[in-house]
Amino acid sequence: MWKGYASGWVLRGITLSVRDVVVIYGVNGSGKSTLVKILAGLIPPTRGKVERRGRLGVVLQQPMMHPDLTVEENLRFYAKALGVDHRETAEMFGLGRYLRAKFSQLSFGWRRRADLARALLGRPDVLLLDEPMLGLDREGRRVVVEVVHSFKGPVLVTASSVCDYVELNADRWFELKDGVLSPLEPICGRI
Amino acid sequence: MWAYIEREFRIAARSWEVLTSSLLIASALGLVFGEYAAGLVAANLVASALHSYVQILREEELGTLDGLRLLGQPEKVVGAKFLVLFSISLAASSSYSAVHIAASMKIPELWIMIPTAMYFAAAAAASALLSTAAKSGVTLSMTLTAALVLGYSASLTAGRLDPAVLAMPLAALLTLLALSRVLT
Numbered sequence: 001m002w003k004g005y006a007s008g009w010v011l012r013g014i015t016l017s018v019r020d021v022v023v024i025y026g027v028n029g030s031g032k033s034t035l036v037k038i039l040a041g042l043i044p045p046t047r048g049k050v051e052r053r054g055r056l057g058v059v060l061q062q063p064m065m066h067p068d069l070t071v072e073e074n075l076r077f078y079a080k081a082l083g084v085d086h087r088e089t090a091e092m093f094g095l096g097r098y099l100r101a102k103f104s105q106l107s108f109g110w111r112r113r114a115d116l117a118r119a120l121l122g123r124p125d126v127l128l129l130d131e132p133m134l135g136l137d138r139e140g141r142r143v144v145v146e147v148v149h150s151f152k153g154p155v156l157v158t159a160s161s162v163c164d165y166v167e168l169n170a171d172r173w174f175e176l177k178d179g180v181l182s183p184l185e186p187i188c189g190r191i
Numbered sequence: 192m193w194a195y196i197e198r199e200f201r202i203a204a205r206s207w208e209v210l211t212s213s214l215l216i217a218s219a220l221g222l223v224f225g226e227y228a229a230g231l232v233a234a235n236l237v238a239s240a241l242h243s244y245v246q247i248l249r250e251e252e253l254g255t256l257d258g259l260r261l262l263g264q265p266e267k268v269v270g271a272k273f274l275v276l277f278s279i280s281l282a283a284s285s286s287y288s289a290v291h292i293a294a295s296m297k298i299p300e301l302w303i304m305i306p307t308a309m310y311f312a313a314a315a316a317a318s319a320l321l322s323t324a325a326k327s328g329v330t331l332s333m334t335l336t337a338a339l340v341l342g343y344s345a346s347l348t349a350g351r352l353d354p355a356v357l358a359m360p361l362a363a364l365l366t367l368l369a370l371s372r373v374l375t
Contacts, residue, residue, distance in 0.1 A: 042257055056261065064258030066250070068205035069198070080194035081262050118258070 001048030003034055010034050011045070012179035018126065018154045021168060025159045025184055026176035032158035033061060035176065036130040039156065054125025054153070061130050063115040067104035071095055071114050074103055075121065082122035093117040093143065109140045116147060127155040133164040141167075163188040195264075195271035199246060203275050206245045210279065213238040217283035221290025227299035230287055232344040235307055238283035239276055239315035240336055246272050247319035248329055256323065269371035273316050273364065280308035306360045307347065313363035314339040317370065339363070 003011040010031040016022075018039075026032045037043045039050055040058045058064075065074040072090070079086035090099060093113055098106060106114065116132065132144045145167045148155050159165040166188050175184040203210060217234035224230025250256045259268045284304040292298060318335035325331060346356040 040261065042260060058257075058261055060254065060257060062254035062257075064255055064261075066198075066202060066255045067253065068202055073198075073201060077194050077198045078258070078262075081264070 001038065001045045001050065003031070003038060003043075004046045009179050011038075014048075014179075014181050016174075016181060018156045020171035021148060021155045021157070022172045022174065023157045023159055023165050023168060023170040023186070024174050024176050024181070025162060025165075025186070028160060030176045031179060032160070032176055033130050036060065036128050036156070036158060040128055052126070055122070056126050056128055057119035057121075057124030058128045059112075059116055059119045059130060059132055061134065063103070063111050065103045065111070065115055065118060068102065070100055070102055071106070072099035074114070075099075075118060078118050078121050084122040086121060089117050089121050108135050109137055112136060113140060113143060116144070120147065125153050127151055127153065129155065129157045131158050131160060134160070162186050192267050192270065195267045196274055199271045199275040200278075202246060203242065203279065206242075209241055209245055213241055213279060213283050214286045217287040218290045221287045222294050224291070225295070226348065227288075227291055227295075228303065228348045228350070230291060231284060231304065231307055232340070232347060234283045234287040235280050235311035236336070236340065236344075238280050239311040240333060242276055242279045243315035243319040243332065243336070244329060246275060247316065248322065248332060251323040252328075265371040266368055269316065269320070269367060273312055273367060276312035276316055277308055280312045281305070284308050303347065303352065306357055307343075310343050310360035310363055311336075311340060313360060313367050317363065317367045320367075320370070 001011060001014045002009065011034060014035070024032055024035065034043070036058070037060070038045050040056055041050070041052065065071070069077075072086070075086040075090055090096065093116065095114055095117060098110060098114070103111065103114065112132070112135065119127070127148070129144070133141050136144065141164060148157065148168050157165060157168065157170070166186055170186070173184040173186045174181045216237050220230045220234050224233065247256075262268075281304060284307065288299070288301060288304060315336050318332045318339060321335055322328060322332035343356060343359050346352070
């Protein structure tokens with residue numbers, strides 16, 4: 001798969017099959033978010049194609065919950081659209097006391113946590129998480145690790161640091177550099 | 192579908208300052224315009240442009256449209272967004288008409304509020320969606336809206352409400368729904 005903008009190619013001939021837990025490491029601007037958006041179907045590749053099996057749960061760096069609505073209104077909307085109930089998922093993520101708060105009033109960490117809850121509504125088949133640990137404290141990171149460990153299906157996670165993601169015990173690591181994916185040995189501290 | 196409609200109306204209600212502005216501007220226009228149709232066009236242009244920003248362009252800026260895209264039901268998204276824009280345009284038309292009637296002491300052809308609100312809502316929604324698809328912003332959306340409503344507005348103010356002109360709102364709505372799968 002290839003993706004190019006006016007400034008040049010961002011992804012150059014990427015071939016990737018996500019069947020297990022995969023972490024893609026890359027520095028800022030390496031094209032990780034572009035890759036996730038293409039995999040999610042939010043933007044098309046310039047060349048090549050993406051085959052998706054099952055429903056995707058997607059968390060991008062920018063939350064998809066509306067800031068003017070409360071956490072509960074946001075979750076209830078997505079749950080209704082998917083034909084499921086939001087209360088169990090909200091409870092699982094400890095969102096109970098924040099349900100009536102406007103999404104914009106939550107702290108950064110709780111916003112990311114609530115958005116992760118949204119992505120898991122209706123038990124998706126595949127998870128795509130774009131830098132889910134970014135800006136989270138220890139407790140927030142623990143929640144992400146738990147979600148990935150308990151998820152019964154393929155997970156793709158992008159990372160801009162290795163140390164935060166080692167705990168995921170991913171099956172495969174790749175580095176995205178100059179638009180090309182190459183296998184990576186995840187040694188915390190080296191990168 | 193109800194979940195989508197409920198969400199759009201809640202977002203509109205939370206932007207009550209914009210909603211109030213639209214109604215106040217429409218009311219003020221009722222005092223300014225002597226000709227009913229001309230003021231109606233102005234009131235609808237202001238309301239539909241302001242609220243297409245709140246309901247569509249701002250959502251693209253926030254990244255929340257991506258969440259709706261992932262649900263894979265673009266017709267419901269666009270249908271709900273049209274419905275709220277239509278309701279607001281109709282409310283602005285009503286405010287304008289009430290003041291216009293009070294000021295002029297004449298009852299105009301009030302029924303033209305419905306096709307006018309429908310046309311401006313569909314045109315503004317289509318412009319905003321085209322603008323997001325083109326990775327552009329408010330300026331392009333406003334330009335497109337102005338271009339799309341020109342013919343209808345000219346016919347309305349000239350009093351030429353023939354079947355072809357009256358079919359434009361429905362045609363615009365059907366075009367909007369047909370394009371929804373491509374644009375969202």
